[in-house]
Amino acid sequence: MKILVLIGNVPDTTTKIKFNADKTAFDASGVQWIINPWDELALTRAVELKEAHADKIESIVVANVGRAETEATLRKALAVGADEAIRIDADAKDAWYVASQLAKVAAGFDLILAGIEASDYNGSAVGGMLAEMLDMKSVSAVSGIELADGALKISREIDGGSQTLSMQTPLLAVVQKGIAKEPRIPAMRGIMMARKKPLNVVAAADAEEHTAFVGFELPAPKAACKMIAEDQAGELINLLHNEAKVL
Amino acid sequence: MNFELTEEQLMIQQAARDYAQRELIKDVTERDTKAEFPTEHVRNLAELGFMGIMVDPKYDGSGMDTISYVLAMEELSKVDASASVIVSVNNSLVCYGIEKYGTEAQKEKFLKPLARGEKIGAFLLSEPEAGSDATSQRTTAEDKGDYYLVNGTKNWITNANSASTYVLIAQTHPEKKHKGINALLVDKNTPGISLGPHEDKMGMRSSDTHSVMFTDVKVPKENRIGEDGFGFKFAMKVLEGGRIGIAAQALGLAAGALERATAYAKERKAFGTVIANHQAIAFKLADMAVKVENARNLCLKAAWLKDQGKPFGVASAMAKQYAADIAMEVTTEAVQIHGGYGYVKEYHVERLMREAKLTQIYEGTSEIQKIVISRDLLK
Ligand SMILES: Cc1cc2nc3c(=O)[nH]c(=O)nc-3n(C[C@H](O)[C@H](O)[C@H](O)COP(=O)(O)OP(=O)(O)OC[C@H]3O[C@@H](n4cnc5c(N)ncnc54)[C@H](O)[C@@H]3O)c2cc1C
Numbered sequence: 001m002k003i004l005v006l007i008g009n010v011p012d013t014t015t016k017i018k019f020n021a022d023k024t025a026f027d028a029s030g031v032q033w034i035i036n037p038w039d040e041l042a043l044t045r046a047v048e049l050k051e052a053h054a055d056k057i058e059s060i061v062v063a064n065v066g067r068a069e070t071e072a073t074l075r076k077a078l079a080v081g082a083d084e085a086i087r088i089d090a091d092a093k094d095a096w097y098v099a100s101q102l103a104k105v106a107a108g109f110d111l112i113l114a115g116i117e118a119s120d121y122n123g124s125a126v127g128g129m130l131a132e133m134l135d136m137k138s139v140s141a142v143s144g145i146e147l148a149d150g151a152l153k154i155s156r157e158i159d160g161g162s163q164t165l166s167m168q169t170p171l172l173a174v175v176q177k178g179i180a181k182e183p184r185i186p187a188m189r190g191i192m193m194a195r196k197k198p199l200n201v202v203a204a205a206d207a208e209e210h211t212a213f214v215g216f217e218l219p220a221p222k223a224a225c226k227m228i229a230e231d232q233a234g235e236l237i238n239l240l241h242n243e244a245k246v247l
Numbered sequence: 248m249n250f251e252l253t254e255e256q257l258m259i260q261q262a263a264r265d266y267a268q269r270e271l272i273k274d275v276t277e278r279d280t281k282a283e284f285p286t287e288h289v290r291n292l293a294e295l296g297f298m299g300i301m302v303d304p305k306y307d308g309s310g311m312d313t314i315s316y317v318l319a320m321e322e323l324s325k326v327d328a329s330a331s332v333i334v335s336v337n338n339s340l341v342c343y344g345i346e347k348y349g350t351e352a353q354k355e356k357f358l359k360p361l362a363r364g365e366k367i368g369a370f371l372l373s374e375p376e377a378g379s380d381a382t383s384q385r386t387t388a389e390d391k392g393d394y395y396l397v398n399g400t401k402n403w404i405t406n407a408n409s410a411s412t413y414v415l416i417a418q419t420h421p422e423k424k425h426k427g428i429n430a431l432l433v434d435k436n437t438p439g440i441s442l443g444p445h446e447d448k449m450g451m452r453s454s455d456t457h458s459v460m461f462t463d464v465k466v467p468k469e470n471r472i473g474e475d476g477f478g479f480k481f482a483m484k485v486l487e488g489g490r491i492g493i494a495a496q497a498l499g500l501a502a503g504a505l506e507r508a509t510a511y512a513k514e515r516k517a518f519g520t521v522i523a524n525h526q527a528i529a530f531k532l533a534d535m536a537v538k539v540e541n542a543r544n545l546c547l548k549a550a551w552l553k554d555q556g557k558p559f560g561v562a563s564a565m566a567k568q569y570a571a572d573i574a575m576e577v578t579t580e581a582v583q584i585h586g587g588y589g590y591v592k593e594y595h596v597e598r599l600m601r602e603a604k605l606t607q608i609y610e611g612t613s614e615i616q617k618i619v620i621s622r623d624l625l626k
């Protein structure tokens with residue numbers, strides 16, 4: 001079995017978000033980049049499966065649409081345990097564009113793992129689009145994957161309970177938190193081996209862009225909270241009425 | 248001059264940070280209270296490659312440089328200096344000494360399991376009456392032809408109980424003074440070795456420190472490191488490298504305290520605003536940050552010199568003395584910024600302060616580092 005894991009390159013979750021002067025683009029200066037947290041969990045699960053079923057899983061490939069700066073993120077994925085990385089040399093624009101690029105390199109895999117969303121634009125679209133473009137069956141919101149008797153045992157959290165499916169490859173699974181317990185920390189041996197693993201750069205394919213960014217806004221800062229003593233209900237009504245003007 | 252870290256160094260720093268902030272933090276306070284050795288963590292750290300960071304992969308190490316070692320020690324020590332001293336002793340006192348001065352056979356037998364972290368090492372130099380003055384060794388290793396017969400007591404030995412391999416410093420030719428000293432590799436299970444009780448320490452409480460008694464312990468001749476009489480020079484050379492590890496540990500304690508104090512100052516309110524808005528607190532943070540940055544630069548400089556194969560003894564003494572002294576200052580200020588909350592265990596800074604104190608004492612006190620630095624200056 002060959003597994004492909006999609007790797008998004010996103011700003012570290014503690015990044016202070018800034019935009020350019022006319023607020024039409026994200027200002028990436030000084031940002032530390034990481035593997036999209038959902039993708040990191042997907043990769044961790046792929047590595048766990050390969051460790052547990054070395055006889056059945058031939059290789060894990062990771063793919064990213066991005067420029068040369070994203071290679072550090074791909075090498076981290078190699079250090080964690082992927083065997084090979086592919087970088088499609090293009091700016092990651094909208095979901096359609098990214099999925100179209102990935103479709104070019106995603107043929108021939110038995111299992112494709114995509115994160116349910118990316119922590120930058122939270123589009124939640126690439127996985128499903130890619131499956132359609134590849135004409136591959138897909139399942140969303142996957143929180144568990146096991147290999148069992150020539151099939152994949154898939155678990156999903158659904159409203160009020162959980163669902164277990166048995167599915168055949170080829171399959172694209174859109175995974176959410178729970179797919180692996182914690183992202184795998186790369187061992188130094190892995191970091192050393194990452195140097196020697198292939199990182200192939202592929203030219204971008206022609207693809208349409210369907211979105212243009214018009215503008216970005218930061219959420220309004222949280223207003224200061226006023227505490228009112230528990231025996232001052234009158235004061236509360238007064239403030240809601242006269243100051244907040246919600247009553 | 249280039250202050251950039253390589254992609255690999257950044258990855259190792261992040262790996263150490265992730266392990267510390269995600270795993271060590273979980274039970275660090277409880278282990279400190281109970282003085283419990285972090286067995287499980289040492290196993291995990293070994294799997295990640297932290298027990299033999301600088302050892303050549305041909306001896307099963309991770310093959311990384313001293314800069315990576317400093318980065319890893321800083322991150323681990325921000326959270327748990329007891330765990331990081333186990334890492335430091337194994338890496339820079341035990342593995343480094345065997346790799347640099349041992350025979351192929353010694354490397355095969357002793358170094359490989361230590362570098363894999365399957366076994367832990369300890370370094371036995373100090374004695375009840377030989378601390379700073381390590382030349383006055385009373386422990387004897389009598390030459391009996393094909394073995395040494397060891398008698399005496401070593402004191403304050405980190406990893407004494409958890410270690411399997413001892414690097415022991417002992418006197419063979421008392422008439423030759425420090426030139427008669429030898430370094431021997433000793434299996435802890437050799438008959439005649441016994442341990443004193445676990446020392447009840449102020450800090451680093453989950454690292455195990457004991458005295459070790461030797462009564463007619465036979466050590467095969469082939470376990471001697473280097474020529475007859477090389478032991479004192481060996482110990483001094485190894486400690487030069489070890490000081491980089493402890494300097495980085497002190498740096499981590501200070502940097503960890505600074506991170507906590509900064510975050511706290513942005514949240515805690517007094518007199519109608521967060522305390523960071525009181526300049527008395529903001530200036531404390533500024534002073535702490537300058538000290539931490541200086542210590543970091545000294546540590547990285549010493550590591551860089553070592554990686555370049557240049558002399559690094561004075562640089563490592565400067566790094567150790569400065570980082571240890573500012574670790575004490577910075578952790579004390581972090582407690583101060585936390586007010587009453589700094590004085591209880593929940594906020595960690597009181598523990599960092601207790602731990603910082605040791606960095607001024609072991610692997611050469613701050614005064615001894617000043618002897619090294621001033622002697623070089625005045626020669
Ligand atoms: C928790 C812990 C773990 C340790 N782990 C190890 C270990 O794994 N292996 C090991 O071998 N040792 C270990 N040590 C021992 C440590 O290295 C010694 O404690 C240290 O070298 C100081 O020696 P001492 O305690 O005998 O103090 P002393 O040497 O008695 O020093 C007392 C004071 O006198 C000062 N002083 C001494 N000589 C001079 C001088 N010439 N000029 C100015 N001031 C001077 C010292 O700086 C110090 O302030 C450990 C110690 C502790 C506390």
Ligand SMILES: Cc1cc2nc3c(=O)[nH]c(=O)nc-3n(C[C@H](O)[C@H](O)[C@H](O)COP(=O)(O)OP(=O)(O)OC[C@H]3O[C@@H](n4cnc5c(N)ncnc54)[C@H](O)[C@@H]3O)c2cc1C
Nearest residue numbers: 515516517518522525526527528583584585586587588590
């Ligand atoms: C073991 C212990 C026993 C205690 N016993 C008692 C007791 O019996 N009775 C009792 O009433 N209290 C007691 N206290 C509480 C103690 O008096 C307070 O902890 C102390 O007043 C500090 O308040 P705080 O902890 O809220 O710190 P904070 O007031 O939050 O101060 C945090 C930091 O900000 C600084 N800071 C605050 N305001 C300013 C400013 N305007 N300008 C510059 N710096 C500022 C402080 O100096 C400190 O460094 C005890 C505390 C402890 C730890």
